[in-house]
Amino acid sequence: MEEEAILSHLQDHEEIADSGQFAAEKGLDHDKVVNVIKSLHGYGYIVAQDIKRETLVLTEEGETYAAVGSPEIHLFMAIPPEGISREALEQRLDTSVFKIGCAQASKLKWVEYDKKKKIFSRQVQHVEDRVKDVLIQIKDGQAPGPEDVRALKTRKLIAPQIWKGYSVKKGPNYAPKRKTFATDFTRENMQRGDWKDLEFKGYNFSAKGQPLEGGHLHPLLKVRQQFKMIFQQMGFEEMPTNNFVESSFWNFDALFQPQQHPARDSHDTFFLRVPATTKELPEDYVERVKKVHELGGYGSRGYAYDWKREEANKNLLRTHTTAVSSRMLYLLAQKPFQPKKYFSIDRVFRNEAVDKTHLAEFHQIEGLVCDRGLTLGDLIGVLHDFFSRLGMSNLRFKPAYNPYTEPSMEIFSYHEGFKKWVEIGNSGIFRPEMLLPMGLPEDVSVIAWGLSLERPTMILYGVDNIRDLFGHKVDLGLIKRNPICRLGIY
Numbered sequence: 001m002e003e004e005a006i007l008s009h010l011q012d013h014e015e016i017a018d019s020g021q022f023a024a025e026k027g028l029d030h031d032k033v034v035n036v037i038k039s040l041h042g043y044g045y046i047v048a049q050d051i052k053r054e055t056l057v058l059t060e061e062g063e064t065y066a067a068v069g070s071p072e073i074h075l076f077m078a079i080p081p082e083g084i085s086r087e088a089l090e091q092r093l094d095t096s097v098f099k100i101g102c103a104q105a106s107k108l109k110w111v112e113y114d115k116k117k118k119i120f121s122r123q124v125q126h127v128e129d130r131v132k133d134v135l136i137q138i139k140d141g142q143a144p145g146p147e148d149v150r151a152l153k154t155r156k157l158i159a160p161q162i163w164k165g166y167s168v169k170k171g172p173n174y175a176p177k178r179k180t181f182a183t184d185f186t187r188e189n190m191q192r193g194d195w196k197d198l199e200f201k202g203y204n205f206s207a208k209g210q211p212l213e214g215g216h217l218h219p220l221l222k223v224r225q226q227f228k229m230i231f232q233q234m235g236f237e238e239m240p241t242n243n244f245v246e247s248s249f250w251n252f253d254a255l256f257q258p259q260q261h262p263a264r265d266s267h268d269t270f271f272l273r274v275p276a277t278t279k280e281l282p283e284d285y286v287e288r289v290k291k292v293h294e295l296g297g298y299g300s301r302g303y304a305y306d307w308k309r310e311e312a313n314k315n316l317l318r319t320h321t322t323a324v325s326s327r328m329l330y331l332l333a334q335k336p337f338q339p340k341k342y343f344s345i346d347r348v349f350r351n352e353a354v355d356k357t358h359l360a361e362f363h364q365i366e367g368l369v370c371d372r373g374l375t376l377g378d379l380i381g382v383l384h385d386f387f388s389r390l391g392m393s394n395l396r397f398k399p400a401y402n403p404y405t406e407p408s409m410e411i412f413s414y415h416e417g418f419k420k421w422v423e424i425g426n427s428g429i430f431r432p433e434m435l436l437p438m439g440l441p442e443d444v445s446v447i448a449w450g451l452s453l454e455r456p457t458m459i460l461y462g463v464d465n466i467r468d469l470f471g472h473k474v475d476l477g478l479i480k481r482n483p484i485c486r487l488g489i490y
Ligand code: PHE
Pocket: 319, 320, 321, 322, 366, 402, 405, 426, 427, 428, 448, 449, 450, 451
């Protein structure tokens, strides 16, 4: 309707000077007219130019007065020719009508208030509601005088509003009726032969396509990728961690963890029923491990207990990725020595009570450097390098205990958001009782550290219950919409 009106009007008129007036004359909705103008302009049927005008609109209060009259009129009418007491007048009117009415009617000298007698009386015979009249004029689209406008603006009965419309002329593709373009070239078109007369719609090469349905990365995977990049930038090689099932030997014994250690209890570790035991271990190395546990050696007194092969054979779900590190260091020791920097990020399992921050499975990030003559200073230096790449340059260390490292240090970082020191990892220098039975040269040290992947991920993604991050209760929306992760860039 709007489109037809515009195009046919332009057929015998030079222009539509003002879309607002045009809509009013034709009884059309201006918003609809504007939409059609934009579309016709886009296709070159018409050329449209913006017009902006400041118009006046009535505020809510203004609308009320336009409908029922101004408060001063109500006040005047409520005063009988003989006058009225304040109390009686107040009873006849709404509080706001009374207040505003009093102020305006006294200003206009329509009424007077005798303060001593508390009596209101009329001062004129007859009054006119100018406010109401002017408001109605404005509503009808007429322009009132500047004095009136100023007065009504101060009383907040009207407000300026920018009105937007268009002036319209014929465009380069003008036609009295919009052409419909064919979008498909069909078999019927060919059979009928009407394709010769069809005009085809052009391709829109900038149209956006359907959003692609694809996979989504879990936040843990995004954070893991970032850690991986940091290790790789520091020249670390990734260790193969593709075995969740490990023997007690590599998980504990090779790490000089005594067989009666509480971590080796079924309360803390998941043992396997099938296959319950490992098939093979390097026998000569097993002998040396047994000896160091029982009798010590390399300057150590050992643990002085009866080391049992059956304990070492038990299969379990690895409790830490340090099991992988022990395998890798053993392999390294079988060849002429070469310094190495290794890392791993993968899943570990602990038979723990599940709560807000603990699950029975989680991920560990582990790094180690193996070289001649490394010291605690090297460890602290590497930790500073590593953690400053995560944006944590303020570190503190606390002495700690691990069966396989000496010295051992817990790592703390100052958390600007939490305003406190938070534990971010564990570290140490692997003991000679672990490294020397493997066959590594005596002057080789291994510095290492580990941390969980869940903890930084929860902090970065603002998740405070681990069950919202991992497991069957996770909201799939979180997986679909979680933002990318960039570590150390602030
Ligand atoms: N394996 C330790 C843990 O599970 C972490 C660690 C790795 C500590 C390397 C010292 C050296 O917490």
